[in-house]
Amino acid sequence: MTKSNDGNLDRRVVVAELLRDPGDLLVVTGLGAATYDAGAAGDRPLNFYLWGAMGGAAMIGLGIALAQPKKRVLVVTGDGEQLMGMGALATIAASGADNIAVAVLDNGRFGETGSQYSHTGLGADLAAVATACGWQTVVTARDMDEVGSLRTRLRRENMFAVLRISAEEKPRHLPPRDGAYLTDRFRRALGVATD
Amino acid sequence: MVHPTWQAEVYAALKAAGIAQIGYVPDAGHRHLIEAAHADPDMKPVVLTTEEEGIALAAGAWLGGARCALLMQSSGVGNCINMLSLPVNCRMPFLTLVTMRGEWGEFNPWQVPMGTAAPHVLTAAGVHVRRAERPDEVAEMVAAAAAFAFDSQVPVAVLLSQRLIGAKVWVK
Numbered sequence: 001m002t003k004s005n006d007g008n009l010d011r012r013v014v015v016a017e018l019l020r021d022p023g024d025l026l027v028v029t030g031l032g033a034a035t036y037d038a039g040a041a042g043d044r045p046l047n048f049y050l051w052g053a054m055g056g057a058a059m060i061g062l063g064i065a066l067a068q069p070k071k072r073v074l075v076v077t078g079d080g081e082q083l084m085g086m087g088a089l090a091t092i093a094a095s096g097a098d099n100i101a102v103a104v105l106d107n108g109r110f111g112e113t114g115s116q117y118s119h120t121g122l123g124a125d126l127a128a129v130a131t132a133c134g135w136q137t138v139v140t141a142r143d144m145d146e147v148g149s150l151r152t153r154l155r156r157e158n159m160f161a162v163l164r165i166s167a168e169e170k171p172r173h174l175p176p177r178d179g180a181y182l183t184d185r186f187r188r189a190l191g192v193a194t195d
Numbered sequence: 196m197v198h199p200t201w202q203a204e205v206y207a208a209l210k211a212a213g214i215a216q217i218g219y220v221p222d223a224g225h226r227h228l229i230e231a232a233h234a235d236p237d238m239k240p241v242v243l244t245t246e247e248e249g250i251a252l253a254a255g256a257w258l259g260g261a262r263c264a265l266l267m268q269s270s271g272v273g274n275c276i277n278m279l280s281l282p283v284n285c286r287m288p289f290l291t292l293v294t295m296r297g298e299w300g301e302f303n304p305w306q307v308p309m310g311t312a313a314p315h316v317l318t319a320a321g322v323h324v325r326r327a328e329r330p331d332e333v334a335e336m337v338a339a340a341a342a343f344a345f346d347s348q349v350p351v352a353v354l355l356s357q358r359l360i361g362a363k364v365w366v367k
Contacts, residue, residue: 028255048258053281056251060281063255063263066216066239071259085251087244095241179285183258192260 007164009147011105014163015076016041017144018103018151025155026064026190030057030077032112034105038076039175045189051177055085058102062092065100068190072099072155079106079120086129089160093134101154102130107167115167130160140164201359202227204334205292209264212341214290215239216256216263218249224294224360225266246271250278250289257287262345265291269313269354270306276320282350283321289350290341291322299357314354322350328359 015037019027027047029038034057035049048064050057061075082089082104092100108121120126127140137159141147150161176182187193206228209217216239217232219225232240243249249265256263267275272293282289296303297310314324325340327333337353344351 026259052284053251053254053278055247056254056278056281059248059251060255060258062241063216063252063257063261064259065255066241067256067259067261085248088248088251091241091243091248095239179281183285183287186258187260190258190260 007107007142007166009142009144009163009165010168011037011107011165012040012170013144014105014147014165017147018074018076018154020151022046024071026061026068026071026073028057028061028064028073028075028077030054030075030081032078032081033170034077034081035175036170036173037105040170040173043175045185047175048182048186049175049177051179054081055088057081058085058088058092061100061102062088062095062097065097066095069099071190073101074154075100075102077102077104078111079104079108079126080110080112080118082126083119083124086126089126089130089135090133093130098158101157101159101161103150103154103161103163105165106162107165109167111167111169115169127160127162135160138162201330201333203231205337206231208334208338208341210235210238212290212338212345213262214264214341215261216241216252217266218243218252218263219266220244220246220249220268220271222266222268222294224268224355225292228266228292246274247278249291250275250281253289254281254285254287262288263290264341265289267291267293269293269295269297269310272313272317272352273309276316279317279320279322279350286348287350288344288348289322290344291350291352292337292355293352294355294360295357297357301357310357317352322352324352324354326354326356328356330359333359
């Protein structure tokens with residue numbers, strides 16, 4: 001059994017850096033620790049947190065990106081969540097959308113359920129999958145210098161990034177979880193609410 | 196290829212309802228809508244690898260202020276179930292047009308289980324289900340379903356019966 005993940009980045013520090021001074025960046029987070037990390041970085045109406053719908057984060061990002069072609073969308077999710085929606089990597093690449101980036105916090109584990117090894121901890125390489133799906137810009141970051149450069153690039157480029165984070169568990173930070181509330185405040189902040 | 200008139204009417208109904216994105220997993224019964232979507236410079240068609248992607252796509256469209264419809268076959272309904280928690284939990288509109296297999300004159304037994312289960316599992320997952328049987332009722336039903344979905348912010352499926360679509364012919 002190959003255990004190839006060698007990440008040592010601190011996920012909270014990584015996400016705080018990626019989301020620093022977010023401006024009008026439209027953020028979607030995958031369920032579990034990615035949602036907690038984004039909430040800990042600072043709750044804001046233009047963060048749409050998933051607490052379920054596993055595998056859906058990147059596709060929600062695509063729907064927003066197509067609806068808001070002049071804005072930038074950043075999806076922040078975990079390896080397990082992206083593995084469940086791996087087909088979305090092909091769908092997004094094929095869609096031609098040019099205002100979306102996906103950042104996968106990859107610890108090679110299903111952290112929410114007892115830290116069992118995920119497929120990326122057993123040899124699968126999501127960056128290689130994204131490349132094979134047609135993503136033109138794919139980056140794997142292993143240190144904070146690379147993360148700092150990614151913060152800017154993820155807001156400018158249509159790219160897929162894997163961030164090799166440590167499997168260390170963090171205290172849960174719980175942002176709002178009422179889906180109707182999250183939806184309504186996102187639409188109002190974006191100025192698209194109709195009532 | 197000559198398309199039945201009702202299919203052009205359905206596309207017009209989707210346009211009239213403000214649909215700007217169409218996610219689809221291809222089905223022969225949706226061929227006209229898919230071709231019309233790709234020929235329409237104001238429509239964003241998105242080919243999906245699996246139907247549940249379309250639920251998430253539609254949720255994102257709504258968050259971004261746009262309207263999306265999902266086209267799929269009844270066999271794809273089963274792929275959608277957990278993702279339907281998204282529109283239900285977030286009180287989002289969702290509109291899908293489902294071409295039915297496994298009923299009228301079906302040749303392929305593998306289509307029967309999901310065709311039979313489709314309306315039941317959609318209902319169980321919180322989706323309002325409508326069913327069109329006749330060409331003269333389809334466009335009106337789609338228009339009403341779209342109004343219901345987007346005005347009342349609920350998930351709605353319109354099942355297009357296999358009799359309406361025409362059973363797939365297997366003889367060459």
